[in-house]
Amino acid sequence: MxxxxxxxxxxxxxxxxxxxxxxxxxxxxxxxxxxxxxxxxxxxxxxxxxxxxxxxxxxxxxxxxxxxxxxxxxxxxxxxxxxxxxxxxxxxxxxxxxxxxxxxxxxxxxxxxxxxxxxxxxxxxxxxxxxxxxxxxxxxxxxxxxxxxxxxxxxxxxxxxxxxxxxKVVAGDSLSTPSVASSAGAETGADVAAKLSAFKLNDSQADAILSCVTATRRDGAAKFSLIWGPPGTGKTKTISVLLLLLLTSQAQTKCRVLTCAPTNTAISQVASRLLALTKQHAATDGGCHGDLLLFGNRESMAIGGDLSEIFLDTRVKRLKKCFSQATGWRHCLVSLVGFLGEPTTLRSQYNEACGQKDGTKLPEASFIRSRFHQIFQNLRNCFRTIMSQVPKAVLLEKNYKNIVSVIKMLEDFSKLLDRKIAGNNVAVEVFMSEWKEMRRFSWGSGQEGTGVTRTLLGDLKLPVTRSDFRIKKFCLRSASFVFCTVSGSAKLNAQKMDLLLIDEAGQLKECESLVPLQLSGLKQAVLIGDERQLPATVKSKVAETALLGRSLFERLSLLGHKKHLLNIQYRMHPSISMFPNLNFYDRNILDGANVTQEGHQRSYLQGAMFGPYSFINIDGREDPGRSKRNMAELAVILEILHALKKACTSSQLGVSVGVICPYAAQVEAIQQQIGDAKSMLPLTLRVNSVDGFQGSEEDIIILSTVRSNGAGFIGFLSNVRRTNVALTRARHCLWILGNAATLRGSGSIWEELVRDAVDRRCFFNWHDGGAGVSSPVPLWGAGLIGDADFGVHPPAAYCGQEVHDFCDALGSLRLAE
Incomplete structure (x- = not known):
């Protein structure tokens, strides 16, 4: 165990x-x-x-x-x-x-x-x-x-x-909401508001950040703050700016912040965004990221680039050499003191080196040059790593300045030494004389260089070890801003934290949130999420009925806890955002200026059917299996993708396309036909379930609803939160494929969606010209499926009745002449 x-x-x-x-x-x-x-x-x-x-x-x-x-x-x-x-x-x-x-x-x-x-x-x-x-x-x-x-x-x-x-707060009968700011809080708020002007935030984003920051600077009872981020409203930007403000004030507040998310992918995105902001706004001392620490699964987080600077395993690997007794910071300082001591010491080192050469006498200049540069480069590399990977607060300001001064003086002396020994005629005594002169030049009549070095030896409280466990413990204890998954926060049970931020809080079971919430010292938490998107996954119907999948964010919202709504969306064309805004967000979301301008509308294919928003009616047939497939919709998807690829190749335009299917069998069938997604270039193609697209966005989304039956039965497709996610992933175009009769008879939100599409003249029958995309091409048996240019293959894995059904599905589609 x-x-x-x-x-x-x-x-x-x-x-x-x-x-x-x-x-x-x-x-x-x-x-x-x-x-x-x-x-x-x-x-x-x-x-x-x-x-x-x-x-x-x-x-x-x-x-x-x-x-x-x-x-x-x-x-x-x-x-x-x-x-x-x-x-x-x-x-x-x-x-x-x-x-x-x-x-x-x-x-x-x-x-x-x-x-x-x-x-x-x-x-x-x-x-x-x-x-x-x-x-x-x-x-x-x-x-x-x-x-x-x-x-x-x-x-x-x-x-x-x-x-x-x-x-204790969430377990009680009443829940605290941040009170009205005191006069001290008002002063803090004015200071924060002035800083926020540099980030081009809208009012709702700025208000949410201001409220959270001022709450962290007020003492008092434990409290929760909720930020409600509907799709495309800049939730990640809001979180990263909030974290940046906390980071820049960390020297004054001494606030330790833990940021969590349900998945490694989600938390790495937040950390990556914060790193980008720190570079953009020069928020770290000389590129020092020691205050930031990310840990988790390297593969899932796709660690690389800037993220490697703050990833725990990478940091441990880099610091291991710097903390080693044989090669680390203490060894470097001791070596420097020994080398730059009295001339007699340097002379004895020279004589010892000559003795190791079987009596062959080394030129003094060569010895001095190589020995000095070796010590200098080792020390400089070691302390540059330490200064970039260890928080300045841990090093202490005085020590930090002394390290910088020692490195600068040694760099200057290295240049001087290279000039002096150009003729290979410098002796040990001459070298020491130059060194003393340099020390006086650098530190004046006060403390000499070796004295500062000895001071660092006594004052630096850094480990001397090669133990991965001890170095990890040091890193976790030292960092003020830690990023990990909610489950992974259990590894911090020995750490005291002050503030907890949970991103995608609506996707967590409430009991999952307890893992970070029970950490020592926490008195404030900020939950960021949207209880109207997908909840946590629950396999058991019994557990689902018992509300195990309900998040703390949702329960607090249900109890009327104040939420800061981010009310401007910057992702979707207004034609796409209209239905979700009306049906899921009570018309409280505004369209940003970037999506309302004419340049946001794109025409990738000819015809009104392929405008920003359309429902394309397909009279297909669903498979009777446990996980559903609809081969008619699959065939239409393939034809649309082929037309998109051809159009984008001609225009040399790169476009990201997402194909969303609620059923795994449909996802698998499409992926099997497409094969390697690279064959679709210049399209960047993703095919996944609704759950797989949560938190993502693409230029074009093709949504395959799959269900097609006379009873109007659509299963979990009727889930409103699942529908919300599926309809809010597209930036420029959302094309919904489905059987209108089945969806109209479902008695669900899809009945309203079909009616809305008809009312808005966004409803199209594929048989009435659906294949009228520019340069229509034949289907299977006539060049599309199996076409080398398209990179797809006949459904070899299908046999018997399945192949017959697929042929029927294709035969039911009448292409435009």
């Missing part, structure tokens, strides 16, 4: 024991918790009732995930585990084992408690293992770590011990 304090180990053991108590029948039983999972209330009477309300729904969600993975086990990836030995650990109970495996380091293991890069680990088993096979097979049934981190936060005794102020 993972290491931790006694309370953590107790919670971990409790959860493992509960999971192991389930039989296979229990895991597959969808009703096992049905009568126990009560609806999570809107208000709570205290901390215990609050924490307890999440326990059963969370267990049910874990069961549902295991059940789903068991059902797909025949098709799941499994790994062979070559076992060298398996030894019981009696001290941990009869079902704990120490396992050693044969293999290479670096492979991940699915066992509970296994550490990456280990060839031996401890496992827990649900029952005694009789004899150890030389080889076992492992498959993942549960993402255990995120669940156990939540479970720890639901332990009442541990919560009482931690006494988290913000958790």
């Amino acid at each position: 993972a290491k931790g304090d006694g309370a953590e180990r107790k919670a971990d053991d409790e959860l493992v024991d509960l999971i192991f108590s389930w039989s296979l029948q229990d895991v597959m039983n969808q009703d096992i918790f049905k009568d126990k999972a009560s609806r999570i209330p809107d208000r709570f009477s205290g901390l215990k009732s609050y924490l307890d309300s999440f326990r059963i729904p969370l267990l049910e969600e874990m069961r549902a995930e295991m059940s789903s993975n068991l059902e797909s086990l025949p098709n799941a990836h499994s790994s062979a585990v070559p076992i060298r030995s398996m030894v019981p650990k009696p001290s941990k109970g009869a079902k704990a084992y120490h396992v050693a495996v044969a293999g290479r380091r670096g492979a991940r293991s699915p066992f509970i408690g296994c550490q990456q890069n280990k060839l031996s680990f401890e496992i827990r088993a649900s029952r005694k293992i009789q004899g150890a096979s030389c080889c076992a097979f492992a498959a993942s049934l549960l993402s255990f770590i995120p669940y156990v981190r939540i479970w720890r936060c639901l332990d009442y005794d541990a919560a009482v011990k931690r006494s988290p102020a913000l958790v």
Whole structure:
């Protein structure tokens, strides 16, 4: 099991024991918790009732995930585990084992408690293992770590011990809203407002930032601030400017800020945006990013460029050499003091070097030059790394200035030395004389260079170690602005933070938010999100009914907590934003000047059907499978993409296109036809589900609704929040493909959407000229599908009836002559 304090180990053991108590029948039983999972209330009477309300729904969600993975086990990836030995650990109970495996380091293991890069680990088993096979097979049934981190936060005794102020607030019957600013707050507000003018913010963005910043500078009770960011309203810009203002005032406020998001991708975007702002507004000392620290999954975050400057693993690697006893900062300073001491010391070093050359006498000038430059370059490189990776507040102002002075003096002396020894005739005594003169020139009659160096040796409080663990601990303790996922914040349980920012807070289960909320010292939190977009994913219908997927942002909104609405959208053409604004945001969102100007409208293809907004009616047929496909819509998508590629190639125009499908089977079918997305260049193409497009935007969005049946049944497509996300991803053009009759008969928001499209004259029948795109091309069997220029292939994976259905779908489409 993972290491931790006694309370953590107790919670971990409790959860493992509960999971192991389930039989296979229990895991597959969808009703096992049905009568126990009560609806999570809107208000709570205290901390215990609050924490307890999440326990059963969370267990049910874990069961549902295991059940789903068991059902797909025949098709799941499994790994062979070559076992060298398996030894019981009696001290941990009869079902704990120490396992050693044969293999290479670096492979991940699915066992509970296994550490990456280990060839031996401890496992827990649900029952005694009789004899150890030389080889076992492992498959993942549960993402255990995120669940156990939540479970720890639901332990009442541990919560009482931690006494988290913000958790107590959300667990109470009343919630605090920031009060009216005092006169001191008003002065602070005026100062902040003056700084905000440099960032070209609209009033709603500036007001939200001003409120949050002034709230952080007022002492008092724990409080929450909510920023409501509908699609395209500049939420990320607002967050990054807020963080920049906090960063620039950090020297005065000493405020430690933790910024979290549900995913590695989301948090890396926030960190990247802040880094760009710090460069643009010169907000860091000489490029020092030591106050900023990002950690998480390197691959998911796509670490590179500027992000590598603040990524924990990269920082540890860079500082390891600087903190090493053999090569680090202390070694560099000691070497400099020794080299620039008395002439007798330098003379003895020279004689020693000559002795190592088998009696061959070195030219003194060569020795001095090489020795000095080696020490100087090592010291300069070491301290430049430290000054860029360690916060100035940790180094202290006096030490920082002394480091800069020493490096500057050594740079000047290096140039002087190169001139003096140009003829290779400088002696040790001459060198030391020049050095003394340089010291007087640099520091006057006061402290000499070696004295400053000795002062640094005594005053710098930096580690001397090569331990990755200790260096990571130092970095986490030193940084004032930390970025990580919500789940990853559990690694900060030993750190004291002052302010918490959670981006995409509407996509988190409330119990997930408890992981960062329970950290020591937190008294203020800013939640940024939109409860009208996609919520957290919940697999279990029982847990969904119990409101496990509801976010803290949504619950606070429901209770009437004040929200700062960002009310100007800068993404969508007004024709695209009209329907979402009316139906999801009560007409409270304005269109920005950039999207209302004529230049924002683009005509990528000929015809009114391919204007900024259209509903394209297709009389297709949905597959009867669990995950739906509609081959007629697929064929139309392929034809539109081919026409776009041809048009953009002719105009040498790069365009980003997103194809959104609510069903995985439709996504897979389209991806299979397209093959390598690079074949679509100059189009930048993405094909994904609605969930996969949350937070994204593209020039053109093609939305395939898939459902086509006589009963008007559209399944989860009727979800209003899912519809909102799908309709708000496009910048210039949104083309919706669907069966109008099915959607009109669904009794959902889609009925209103079809009616609205008709009223606005944005409704088109594909059969009435849908293929009338410029330069229409034939379909499968006549050049489109399988066309080398298009880069797609016939659906070889389909067979029998599926191929017949695909041919029928294509045959039902009448192209314009």
